[in-house]
Amino acid sequence: MIIWLAFKNIFHKPLHTILNIIIFATGIGIITMLSLVQRQFEDKFEKNIEGIDMVMGASGSPLQLILSAVYHIDAPTGNISLEEAEKWMHHPYIAKAVPMAYGDSYMSFPMIGSDRVYYQHFSADLSSGKLNEENYEVVVGSEVVNKLKLKLGDKFHSTHGQQEGGEEHDDIEWVVTGILKPTGKVIDRMIISNIESVWDIHGEGGCTHDHEEGKECHHHGDEGSQEITAVLLKYRNPMAAMQLPRLIKEQSKNIQLAQPAIEINRLFSLLGIGLDAIRYLAYFIMGLSAISIFISIYNTLKERMYELAMIRTLGGSKLKVFSLILSEGILYSIFGYFAGFFLGIVGYKMIAMLAETEYQISFGNLPIDFTQQSILFGISLFIGFLAALFPALKSYFIQISSTLAHE
Amino acid sequence: MLLTKDLKFEYTPQVKFDFPDIACALGDSLVITGESGSGKTTLLHLLGGLIKPKSGKVILNETEYSVLNGSSLDKYRGKHISIIFQKMHFISSISVLENILLAQWLGTEKKNKNHAMQILERLQIVDQKDKNIKQLSQGQQQRVAIARALINQPSLILADEPTSSLDNKNAEIVEKLLRESAQTMNAALVMVTHDMRMKQNAKNTIELL
Numbered sequence: 001m002i003i004w005l006a007f008k009n010i011f012h013k014p015l016h017t018i019l020n021i022i023i024f025a026t027g028i029g030i031i032t033m034l035s036l037v038q039r040q041f042e043d044k045f046e047k048n049i050e051g052i053d054m055v056m057g058a059s060g061s062p063l064q065l066i067l068s069a070v071y072h073i074d075a076p077t078g079n080i081s082l083e084e085a086e087k088w089m090h091h092p093y094i095a096k097a098v099p100m101a102y103g104d105s106y107m108s109f110p111m112i113g114s115d116r117v118y119y120q121h122f123s124a125d126l127s128s129g130k131l132n133e134e135n136y137e138v139v140v141g142s143e144v145v146n147k148l149k150l151k152l153g154d155k156f157h158s159t160h161g162q163q164e165g166g167e168e169h170d171d172i173e174w175v176v177t178g179i180l181k182p183t184g185k186v187i188d189r190m191i192i193s194n195i196e197s198v199w200d201i202h203g204e205g206g207c208t209h210d211h212e213e214g215k216e217c218h219h220h221g222d223e224g225s226q227e228i229t230a231v232l233l234k235y236r237n238p239m240a241a242m243q244l245p246r247l248i249k250e251q252s253k254n255i256q257l258a259q260p261a262i263e264i265n266r267l268f269s270l271l272g273i274g275l276d277a278i279r280y281l282a283y284f285i286m287g288l289s290a291i292s293i294f295i296s297i298y299n300t301l302k303e304r305m306y307e308l309a310m311i312r313t314l315g316g317s318k319l320k321v322f323s324l325i326l327s328e329g330i331l332y333s334i335f336g337y338f339a340g341f342f343l344g345i346v347g348y349k350m351i352a353m354l355a356e357t358e359y360q361i362s363f364g365n366l367p368i369d370f371t372q373q374s375i376l377f378g379i380s381l382f383i384g385f386l387a388a389l390f391p392a393l394k395s396y397f398i399q400i401s402s403t404l405a406h407e
Numbered sequence: 408m409l410l411t412k413d414l415k416f417e418y419t420p421q422v423k424f425d426f427p428d429i430a431c432a433l434g435d436s437l438v439i440t441g442e443s444g445s446g447k448t449t450l451l452h453l454l455g456g457l458i459k460p461k462s463g464k465v466i467l468n469e470t471e472y473s474v475l476n477g478s479s480l481d482k483y484r485g486k487h488i489s490i491i492f493q494k495m496h497f498i499s500s501i502s503v504l505e506n507i508l509l510a511q512w513l514g515t516e517k518k519n520k521n522h523a524m525q526i527l528e529r530l531q532i533v534d535q536k537d538k539n540i541k542q543l544s545q546g547q548q549q550r551v552a553i554a555r556a557l558i559n560q561p562s563l564i565l566a567d568e569p570t571s572s573l574d575n576k577n578a579e580i581v582e583k584l585l586r587e588s589a590q591t592m593n594a595a596l597v598m599v600t601h602d603m604r605m606k607q608n609a610k611n612t613i614e615l616l
Binding site for chain 2: 005011012306309313315320
């Protein structure tokens with residue numbers, strides 16, 4: 001009955017109430033959305049570095065190397081010679097080495113040349129068709145298929161570079177021979193061929209760029225001139241982590257090593273500063289909403305002193321009046337929390353859509369952090385409680401007689 | 408039976424009241440008159456248990472409720488005493504019927520919608536039940552206040568200037584309604600007024616000096 005009356009009271013003047021709820025919800029919404037986006041990003045990023053201890057590539061920014069080689073969201077740092085790379089790929093310290101040559105794309109989806117290790121690395125299985133055997137045969141990831149509606153046997157021309165609208169390789173047709181099952185990893189948005197096709201289309205390994213019969217072109221020229229873009233490495237043992245970076249640094253000047261875990265942590269901590277700033281802003285908004293709720297209750301309290309005295313006259317105890325006012329504050333925060341939670345999810349969905357159209361990164365299910373949400377809910381209740389506490393105390397100590405006599 | 412004995416109240420040492428003893432049987436009514444400043448409202452609040460006397464007793468049906476404290480006094484008041492104020496105070500966020508139900512719940516911790524409807528019907532305001540109090544006329548509001556006062560079948564009904572803001576016709580109706588209700592409900596009715604119209608009709612009057 002008290003809660004019902006509190007509900008009636010706060011919606012008696014709905015405009016102000018809605019304003020309070022909106023302010024509150026904005027704070028909650030921002031925090032919810034941020035943590036959803038952050039978790040989704042961290043999840044995507046961390047999932048993709050599983051099983052990669054080190055990335056080997058051309059000199060440049062280590063973060064760029066990781067972003068380009070592991071996530072394919074940045075341009076590569078350059079190429080390294082295959083000969084040089086192979087020296088390390090077959091080193092006894094290395095358990096697994098995934099070579100990659102890339103640089104082309106199709107409709108903004110990155111194309112990559114690699115070998116069978118690539119599929120094993122991602123534990124990717126075919127959902128239909130077969131793995132690529134010949135040059136210019138490609139296997140496509142599940143997201144590519146969803147987005148571009150590719151079928152087995154479809155043919156297309158690739159574009160040079162990662163963006164749409166780059167120079168098109170008109171002379172060469174790629175053909176889809178296999179489609180992969182979804183893995184939730186970066187391979188889902190890749191188009192995979194053998195390395196030879198990549199060399200061939202860019203005129204390396206003896207093939208020229210304007211070759212007429214691309215499909216028959218095999219690398220037959222000077223092996224030394226062949227290049228790859230990056231290699232994903234997994235160490236055989238912890239000793240490797242100690243020794244190998246030093247060895248490579250000493251012996252292969254042109255090769256850069258980057259540790260994905262470190263680079264990604266660095267990226268997260270950079271992002272984290274920005275996210276923290278927005279999060280503090282959100283807490284500030286919640287603080288504002290506490291003040292706004294307080295003012296609403298306090299203002300109406302002046303008008304409602306008679307009402308409260310009347311409730312006392314009718315037999316309501318001090319505690320009932322106290323809890324009535326307190327409930328009003330807490331109701332504000334409960335409505336604010338749920339509206340904010342909803343707002344946060346809508347915001348997240350919008351960012352997810354943006355990420356999908358802009359970066360072909362599709363977000364999976366909602367990674368709601370229930371612990372964080374319960375803490376947020378607790379904070380909400382506390383804010384409502386705090387905002388209403390002083391007015392509630394004031395109504396607790398109301399003098400019935402003098403309130404009703406001085407009218 | 409409502410009884411008071413040697414009732415004294417003091418706002419400040421200069422402003423203090425010494426009230427005559429009062430007796431009012433259940434079903435009877437008593438009109439208390441007096442100039443403003445004579446302590447009429449103070450006496451009514453003492454009888455209603457809204458303030459505590461400096462000394463003396465207020466007894467209703469052998470219960471001396473002037474010694475009760477805190478929530479037990481609130482509870483006693485809610486159950487046995489109804490007060491109709493000169494200016495009517497309702498909860499503005501809820502309807503007429505809901506105001507009656509709230510009074511019922513506060514007084515008895517139960518809600519009985521049928522009973523509330525019966526009272527509204529008897530006071531001929533049942534068709535206003537879903538309206539907001541502010542949409543009602545002064546006379547209708549007075550009826551709602553009476554309905555709320557009667558809902559818990561109190562033993563004592565206190566009314567502070569119940570008719571002073573009404574015209575002759577309505578004043579007469581309200582007064583009659585109060586007297587009849589007190590009689591049928593077997594409650595003591597104490598009215599405080601400076602309205603000469605009421606004094607003329609009253610059998611038992613006390614004038615405060």
